[in-house]
Amino acid sequence: MKRNPLILAIGLLLVLIVCLLLFVFQVRKSEVVVVTTFGKPTRNVVEPGPHLKWPWPIESVHRFDQRVQNFEDKLTEGLTQDSFNLLSSVYVGWKITNATAFFPKFAGTSEPIAEAERVMDRMLSNAKIAVMGKHPLSDFLSPSGEGNKFTEIEGEILNVIQAQVRANNYGLEVVFLGIKKLGLPENVTASVFERMQSERKVLVEKSQTDGERDAQIIRSEADRNANELLAKADSEATQIRGKGEAEAAKSLKAFQENPELANFLFSLSALENSLKEKSTLIFDQHTPPFDLFGGASTNLLKK
Amino acid sequence: MPQQLSPPEPLLPPETPIDAGSQALSEALRSSFGIVKFVMVLLVIVFLGSGFFTVGPQEQAIIIRLGKPVGEREKALLGPGLHWSLPYPIDEYKRVPISAIQKVSSKVSWYATTPEQEQAGTETTSLPVGTPINLLADGYALTADQNIVHTRADLTYHISDPVGFIFNFVNASNAVQNALDNALLWAASGFKVDDLLTRDVAGFKETVKKRVVELVEKENLGIVVEECLVQSRAPRQLKEAFENVIKAEQTRGKVLNEARTYENQVLSKAAADAKSRINMAESDRARLVNDVSSQAERFKEVLPKFRENPRLFIQQRLTDILGRVLTNVQDKVFLTVGDQGNPKEFRMLINREPPKQRTEEAKP
Numbered sequence: 001m002k003r004n005p006l007i008l009a010i011g012l013l014l015v016l017i018v019c020l021l022l023f024v025f026q027v028r029k030s031e032v033v034v035v036t037t038f039g040k041p042t043r044n045v046v047e048p049g050p051h052l053k054w055p056w057p058i059e060s061v062h063r064f065d066q067r068v069q070n071f072e073d074k075l076t077e078g079l080t081q082d083s084f085n086l087l088s089s090v091y092v093g094w095k096i097t098n099a100t101a102f103f104p105k106f107a108g109t110s111e112p113i114a115e116a117e118r119v120m121d122r123m124l125s126n127a128k129i130a131v132m133g134k135h136p137l138s139d140f141l142s143p144s145g146e147g148n149k150f151t152e153i154e155g156e157i158l159n160v161i162q163a164q165v166r167a168n169n170y171g172l173e174v175v176f177l178g179i180k181k182l183g184l185p186e187n188v189t190a191s192v193f194e195r196m197q198s199e200r201k202v203l204v205e206k207s208q209t210d211g212e213r214d215a216q217i218i219r220s221e222a223d224r225n226a227n228e229l230l231a232k233a234d235s236e237a238t239q240i241r242g243k244g245e246a247e248a249a250k251s252l253k254a255f256q257e258n259p260e261l262a263n264f265l266f267s268l269s270a271l272e273n274s275l276k277e278k279s280t281l282i283f284d285q286h287t288p289p290f291d292l293f294g295g296a297s298t299n300l301l302k303k
Numbered sequence: 304m305p306q307q308l309s310p311p312e313p314l315l316p317p318e319t320p321i322d323a324g325s326q327a328l329s330e331a332l333r334s335s336f337g338i339v340k341f342v343m344v345l346l347v348i349v350f351l352g353s354g355f356f357t358v359g360p361q362e363q364a365i366i367i368r369l370g371k372p373v374g375e376r377e378k379a380l381l382g383p384g385l386h387w388s389l390p391y392p393i394d395e396y397k398r399v400p401i402s403a404i405q406k407v408s409s410k411v412s413w414y415a416t417t418p419e420q421e422q423a424g425t426e427t428t429s430l431p432v433g434t435p436i437n438l439l440a441d442g443y444a445l446t447a448d449q450n451i452v453h454t455r456a457d458l459t460y461h462i463s464d465p466v467g468f469i470f471n472f473v474n475a476s477n478a479v480q481n482a483l484d485n486a487l488l489w490a491a492s493g494f495k496v497d498d499l500l501t502r503d504v505a506g507f508k509e510t511v512k513k514r515v516v517e518l519v520e521k522e523n524l525g526i527v528v529e530e531c532l533v534q535s536r537a538p539r540q541l542k543e544a545f546e547n548v549i550k551a552e553q554t555r556g557k558v559l560n561e562a563r564t565y566e567n568q569v570l571s572k573a574a575a576d577a578k579s580r581i582n583m584a585e586s587d588r589a590r591l592v593n594d595v596s597s598q599a600e601r602f603k604e605v606l607p608k609f610r611e612n613p614r615l616f617i618q619q620r621l622t623d624i625l626g627r628v629l630t631n632v633q634d635k636v637f638l639t640v641g642d643q644g645n646p647k648e649f650r651m652l653i654n655r656e657p658p659k660q661r662t663e664e665a666k667p
Contacts, residue, residue, distance in 0.1 A: 028370040048370040091481040143447045144493030178485035183438035190435040200544035204551040211555030215562035222566035226573030233577030237584030244588025248595035280634040
């Protein structure tokens with residue numbers, strides 16, 4: 001009797017908790033919930049917070065993560081427009097947007113997310129092959145700004161897959177897509193390596209011949225410049241000498257008074273200079289003053 | 304109530320001796336009831352206490368009450384320290400490493416290797432040229448000139464929007480990883496192999512980083528990219544071939560440097576020669592001018608003497624010169640006219656003296 005109110009309160013609380021568990025469910029911000037009535041999806045709850053429902057077995061709650069999921073597809077082979085084989089694998093970010101549409105298509109399996117990804121994997125392979133066939137290899141690989149359409153190709157694949165997902169009403173959305181791997185079939189790579197090796201050889205030879213050629217050019221230009229410099233100096237020197245001669249010519253006027261005497265004096269000094277050292281002179285008796293030996297002095301006496 | 308309860312009380316004592324067993328039972332019940340009460344109170348305390356949690360120095364936390372984050376955006380974030388939330392299932396909390404630097408590495412375009420191999424330096428660095436490469440085993444990227452290269456990147460970032468990071472992505476760091484993988488492939492597809500590996504390594508790195516930042520923005524990942532380190536390498540099959548190119552480049556540089564040295568030498572020598580030639584000309588000029596002017600001076604002095612007696616003057620000069628010449632001349636030969644009036648024949652052997660002797664002779 002004494003504990004009746006307390007027990008009553010505890011009892012009420014327990015009943016309340018049981019009722020809450022039966023009639024209320026909460027939706028996290030990261031979740032989307034499908035409420036099924038006798039197994040048939042009837043409501044799609046996106047708003048986070050507590051919500052009401054009829055207790056099991058009338059209504060039951062199925063939760064799905066509505067955040068963006070990452071998925072990578074398998075490496076598949078496709079032909080480009082110009083018949084190159086390309087291996088590619090893409091990653092996608094996708095999320096469940098409409099759980100009532102998603103639920104009946106995938107919830108039958110034990111792992112609806114994995115099942116949805118399997119479906120996407122198939123769609124992605126087809127989308128990749130379709131888009132790849134519309135582009136030549138140069139659209140994938142070429143210097144940026146010179147016809148590189150890598151991003152455009154990713155956009156096209158995304159558009160195709162989004163259209164398919166929408167058409168099939170899977171209740172999911174592919175948010176973004178990017179190429180994760182891009183390569184060549186294994187048997188092609190060996191020949192790519194051979195080509196790369198020969199390109200390297202060409203580069204080696206090119207830098208050798210270029211080096212020699214450039215060095216040759218530098219040397220010959222140096223020689224040419226040096227010669228030009230010397231030629232200039234020579235011409236300047238000639239000019240200087242010419243100026244000297246012109247200046248000297250002014251003094252030459254003095255000789256004009258008696259050119260013959262001037263010539264005579266020049267000859268004399270030239271003679272003296274040329275016979276300064278180690279010379280042998282041969283005279284005959286007519287050469288003055290040796291004519292003295294021949295008696296030339298007698299002329300003077302005769303006078 | 305107590306007044307109502309008090310009358311039966313005196314009845315209790317006589318009851319006790321009636322049945323000792325039932326009294327013991329009620330004692331036991333009472334004490335066990337006490338224990339149950341104590342345990343229940345303890346449970347409530349533990350239940351409420353389970354709401355306490357700590358947030359580390361580089362973390363922040365969000366309380367999710369009935370599925371909804373408490374507070375809006377920045378206000379929802381709880382800083383480091385002790386916090387309390389209502390117990391599950393009402394509240395949940397999530398810790399986010401917000402100020403800590405996160406790191407992802409992209410190796411999809413790198414050949415298969417393990418960190419241990421890299422540390423020990425035992426990874427295979429060269430392979431025969433003909434070895435094909437399988438994308439499933441060894442990753443690689445294709446370049447703008449359709450070559451194969453290996454490239455990898457380490458990206459550091461921090462979370463700028465923890466609410467978005469938690470509530471928009473199942474695995475946001477995985478999405479960052481994918482963005483980095485894609486950025487490497489994309490950047491490689493726009494770079495020629497030589498630019499990527501040697502000529503424009505910094506440009507390649509910048510392109511990768513820019514692309515990651517773009518993707519992060521586009522995909523709304525709620526992170527801020529800090530640093531992006533990129534490493535690229537030629538295929539192991541072509542290690543030697545690529546090294547040869549570098550060697551050839553170095554040789555080329557050497558050859559060019561030699562040529563430039565030659566150029567410097569030749570040009571400086573030519574400049575010196577040119578200068579000396581000009582100087583020579585200058586001195587020639589000065590000498591000529593001086594010579595001529597001094598001769599002219601002398602001529603002017605001599606002229607009056609000549610005019611006085613030209614014949615005597617000339618004779619005197621001639622003899623004077625001859626005298627001086629003859630003193631200088633080493634050998635003098637005088638030929639007299641022979642008997643028949645013909646000059647006598649004279650033969651001599653002219654032998655060029657060795658220059659050494661000449662200098663010796665010149666001394667005395």
